[in-house]
Amino acid sequence: IANDGLLCYQLACYLKWQRSVEALNEKGEKVKGPYSITIIVQDINDNAPKFDQQKYHGVVRQNSRPGKPFMYVHATDRDDPTTPNGQLSYSILHHFPNPYNQMLFQIDNVTGAISTNEKGFRVLNPQKQENFLLVVTVKDLAGMSENALTSNTDVNITVKENLWKAPPRINIKENSTEPHPISITQVRWNEPGANYELMQRERLSRFPFIIDQNGTIYVTEPLDREEKELYSFFATAKDEEGKELDRPLPIIVLVEDINDNPPVCKNVLTIFEVQENEGLGSNIGTLHATDMDKEDTLNSRLQFRIVDQNPNIPIDNLFIIQQEAGTFQLSSSSLYKGLVSNYSLKVEVTDKVFTTLCDVKINVIDINDQIPIFEKSDYGNWTIPENTPIGEVILEIQATDADEPFTGSSQIIYQIEEGDQNKIFIIETDPKTNRGFVKINKVLDFEMSPAYNLTVKATNPEPLVDTVQYNSSSVAYFRVTVTDVNEAPVFSRNTYIGYVYENVPVGTLVMNVTANDPEGDKYTLKSDTRNWLRIDTSSGEIYIAAPLDWEEERAYIVQVTATEETKESQSSTAVLTLHIKDVNDNPPRLAKDNFLFFCHPLHGGERAEIVATDDDEQMYAPEFTFSLGDGENIKSTWEISRINGTHAYLSPKHTNLEEKYYSIPLIINDNGKPPLERNVNLQVKICRCSDDKRCFIEAEHHHGLPSTGMAVGILLGIVIFIGR
Ligand SMILES: *[C@@H]1O[C@H](CO)[C@@H](O)[C@H](O)[C@H]1NC(C)=O
Ligand SMILES: *[C@@H]1O[C@H](CO)[C@@H](O)[C@H](O)[C@H]1NC(C)=O
Ligand SMILES: *[C@@H]1O[C@H](CO)[C@@H](O)[C@H](O)[C@H]1NC(C)=O
Numbered sequence: 001i002a003n004d005g006l007l008c009y010q011l012a013c014y015l016k017w018q019r020s021v022e023a024l025n026e027k028g029e030k031v032k033g034p035y036s037i038t039i040i041v042q043d044i045n046d047n048a049p050k051f052d053q054q055k056y057h058g059v060v061r062q063n064s065r066p067g068k069p070f071m072y073v074h075a076t077d078r079d080d081p082t083t084p085n086g087q088l089s090y091s092i093l094h095h096f097p098n099p100y101n102q103m104l105f106q107i108d109n110v111t112g113a114i115s116t117n118e119k120g121f122r123v124l125n126p127q128k129q130e131n132f133l134l135v136v137t138v139k140d141l142a143g144m145s146e147n148a149l150t151s152n153t154d155v156n157i158t159v160k161e162n163l164w165k166a167p168p169r170i171n172i173k174e175n176s177t178e179p180h181p182i183s184i185t186q187v188r189w190n191e192p193g194a195n196y197e198l199m200q201r202e203r204l205s206r207f208p209f210i211i212d213q214n215g216t217i218y219v220t221e222p223l224d225r226e227e228k229e230l231y232s233f234f235a236t237a238k239d240e241e242g243k244e245l246d247r248p249l250p251i252i253v254l255v256e257d258i259n260d261n262p263p264v265c266k267n268v269l270t271i272f273e274v275q276e277n278e279g280l281g282s283n284i285g286t287l288h289a290t291d292m293d294k295e296d297t298l299n300s301r302l303q304f305r306i307v308d309q310n311p312n313i314p315i316d317n318l319f320i321i322q323q324e325a326g327t328f329q330l331s332s333s334s335l336y337k338g339l340v341s342n343y344s345l346k347v348e349v350t351d352k353v354f355t356t357l358c359d360v361k362i363n364v365i366d367i368n369d370q371i372p373i374f375e376k377s378d379y380g381n382w383t384i385p386e387n388t389p390i391g392e393v394i395l396e397i398q399a400t401d402a403d404e405p406f407t408g409s410s411q412i413i414y415q416i417e418e419g420d421q422n423k424i425f426i427i428e429t430d431p432k433t434n435r436g437f438v439k440i441n442k443v444l445d446f447e448m449s450p451a452y453n454l455t456v457k458a459t460n461p462e463p464l465v466d467t468v469q470y471n472s473s474s475v476a477y478f479r480v481t482v483t484d485v486n487e488a489p490v491f492s493r494n495t496y497i498g499y500v501y502e503n504v505p506v507g508t509l510v511m512n513v514t515a516n517d518p519e520g521d522k523y524t525l526k527s528d529t530r531n532w533l534r535i536d537t538s539s540g541e542i543y544i545a546a547p548l549d550w551e552e553e554r555a556y557i558v559q560v561t562a563t564e565e566t567k568e569s570q571s572s573t574a575v576l577t578l579h580i581k582d583v584n585d586n587p588p589r590l591a592k593d594n595f596l597f598f599c600h601p602l603h604g605g606e607r608a609e610i611v612a613t614d615d616d617e618q619m620y621a622p623e624f625t626f627s628l629g630d631g632e633n634i635k636s637t638w639e640i641s642r643i644n645g646t647h648a649y650l651s652p653k654h655t656n657l658e659e660k661y662y663s664i665p666l667i668i669n670d671n672g673k674p675p676l677e678r679n680v681n682l683q684v685k686i687c688r689c690s691d692d693k694r695c696f697i698e699a700e701h702h703h704g705l706p707s708t709g710m711a712v713g714i715l716l717g718i719v720i721f722i723g724r
């Protein structure tokens with residue numbers, strides 16, 4: 001018996017016997033032969049595939065993730081599995097009922113895994129249609145031939161409600177006094193045994209929720225709406241390995257307000273002024289108070305009441321307060337400064353649960369019968385450079401008021417009435433002296449507005465008595481001329497950042513840098529060491545001047561200078577960083593010069609690892625595809641199987657390989673745009689091995705290696721993982 005086994009040639013394998021035949025005479029002496037006879041038994045497709053079960057039954061939950069198998073069908077075929085005769089392909093033949101004229105389920109033609117598709121994911125609903133019957137066909141000849149043998153099976157599918165649903169929003173009253181934790185809601189995975197976890201969405205220093213193994217969610221302590229009104233987080237269900245069974249469910253908890261905050265006076269003491277001649281109903285001012293409870297609810301509705309007036313001379317209840325607004329008014333015209341110069345009031349502010357007392361003082365002041373009068377009506381002409389800083393005082397003005405000092409009747413407010421729509425100037429008053437300081441409020445700009453003609457009016461915060469009116473003595477004028485300053489150019493930014501692909505054509509506009517300078521600039525580039533860029537001296541547009549190379553420079557940094565055309569000394573500089581983005585210009589290659597070998601004789605199941613890499617920038621994990629090139633017997637003898645994006649196995653397809661070197665054309669593609677390809681010849685040795693599975697190579701065949709003589713030979717190479 002010699003060389004029995006499988007013979008494979010061009011995708012087909014045959015059972016093979018080899019025998020020797022000799023012709024003997026009567027005495028048993030050989031007269032002819034030996035002749036060698038090879039008998040090959042070839043598989044034909046004479047067995048139909050058969051399903052393991054006549055009927056299948058499966059359960060799918062509504063909204064089950066598309067493509068996630070919920071059941072499998074399986075069939076076997078007695079024909080040779082290494083030939084198409086034994087290769088099976090599954091498909092769905094009928095789909096009953098078919099309410100959408102579109103399948104809701106899909107089957108993996110190789111594994112028989114049944115799952116919902118996108119449509120099924122969206123529309124399956126046990127309330128509408130609970131049961132489906134799929135007729136699933138299995139074909140041999142890999143499903144590729146019309147001559148394939150087939151068989152069918154019925155698959156009954158029951159659609160069940162998906163229990164994994166987000167609960168409705170949960171409302172919890174704040175500041176609860178009940179014992180915690182308190183159960184607030186529950187989530188439930190479709191089958192028992194899931195592990196539930198809560199996942200925070202915000203990073204809170206304190207996360208007052210927990211979930212137990214029944215999916216019940218608890219709040220662990222009283223909440224405070226004034227601290228945080230809305231909690232939003234996720235509940236997840238995981239299997240024993242910690243993998244999420246489905247998408248996380250959003251849980252939203254709203255903290256409901258209760259009235260647990262007292263009103264607060266805005267000021268410890270609120271002071272108002274009132275002129276002694278003011279009449280009944282006259283508005284004096286408003287007391288402000290706040291409440292931290294939820295606004296626009298009864299919990300923060302505040303009501304005001306005066307509970308004490310001191311002194312109560314000449315009468316009590318001299319003042320009234322608007323109950324809802326807190327605004328004070330005079331209840332009679334009985335104020336005499338000579339009698340009482342000030343009143344102290346206590347105001348009760350209540351939110352119906354809590355009450356706070358606020359202190360108010362009302363000063364009685366002289367009547368405002370004098371107007372402010374300017375010392376002069378024209379303050380003349382003022383010239384200032386346009387770079388005068390904000391806040392600088394450019395002029396002082398003065399008016400006087402003969403009313404009672406340090407009251408609202410004599411205090412002066414200066415306002416620019418005309419000539420300054422953009423509020424370039426502002427006037428502040430010294431409360432002691434009523435002196436006005438005209439200051440720069442915003443950046444001056446000669447180019448926009450070179451001159452101002454300003455009118456200032458002086459008024460009192462207190463109203464004038466009816467018989468007196470402001471007249472032209474309360475008005476003054478001055479003019480401001482702004483002079484031009486030759487500004488240095490100013491770039492709109494200190495640093496500019498650009499992104500270009502390394503293969504961008506020469507002449508491409510990268511970006512436009514401009515400096516702001518009314519006098520006009522010219523632009524130059526500095527430290528363009530590789531001469532990759534060019535700048536348009538008048539527009540500031542930057543162009544590619546030479547081919548870029550990401551492999552040489554990933555961030556190219558140059559300086560852009562803007563210089564004034566008339567005055568060379570005025571210049572400024574900005575930094576441009578050009579990030580160069582890689583394009584796929586390197587084909588993948590083998591990561592190491594693998595010396596691959598397999599031990600002779602082969603037992604089946606051997607495989608050796610191939611690793612590829614790529615010199616381009618790897619934004620994501622690289623995804624290479626490995627395939628065999630063309631060549632005699634290559635594809636019938638060798639097989640490549642993927643491990644991951646960078647690793648693959650090379651394995652012999654059968655065991656009768658000779659003890660020699662094989663050169664195997666291998667193609668490696670990357671997934672760049674455009675994809676690049678590398679052709680390499682893998683040198684694989686089928687060799688005798690030592691006991692510890694190292695390749696035994698005769699020294700004289702291997703130059704450059706120390707020769708230790710024929711008998712010892714050289715053991716080298718990597719240990720190969722033996723599959724079985
Ligand atoms: C099996 O499915 C794959 C993709 O899912 C498809 O490329 C292939 O053509 C299918 N084979 C048959 C025989 O339908
Ligand atoms: C979960 O539910 C079961 C049955 O209702 C109950 O016996 C068990 O105590 C619950 N577990 C927890 C942690 O609440
Ligand atoms: C809870 O309410 C009580 C009164 O009802 C109050 O004194 C306490 O400050 C409140 N706590 C919080 C955190 O708001």
Ligand SMILES: *[C@@H]1O[C@H](CO)[C@@H](O)[C@H](O)[C@H]1NC(C)=O
Binds near residue numbers: 340341342
């Ligand atoms: C307020 O009135 C009291 C007496 O009623 C008086 O002694 C005090 O000086 C007054 N204060 C002011 C600022 O007028």
Ligand SMILES: *[C@@H]1O[C@H](CO)[C@@H](O)[C@H](O)[C@H]1NC(C)=O
Binds near residue numbers: 418453454455
């Ligand atoms: C400045 O304004 C005043 C009043 O608004 C006006 O009388 C005067 O002519 C103006 N002067 C100039 C130079 O515009």
Ligand SMILES: *[C@@H]1O[C@H](CO)[C@@H](O)[C@H](O)[C@H]1NC(C)=O
Binds near residue numbers: 370371468471472473
């Ligand atoms: C403005 O009124 C005051 C008195 O209130 C008076 O002294 C002054 O002369 C008046 N000025 C003009 C310009 O009429």
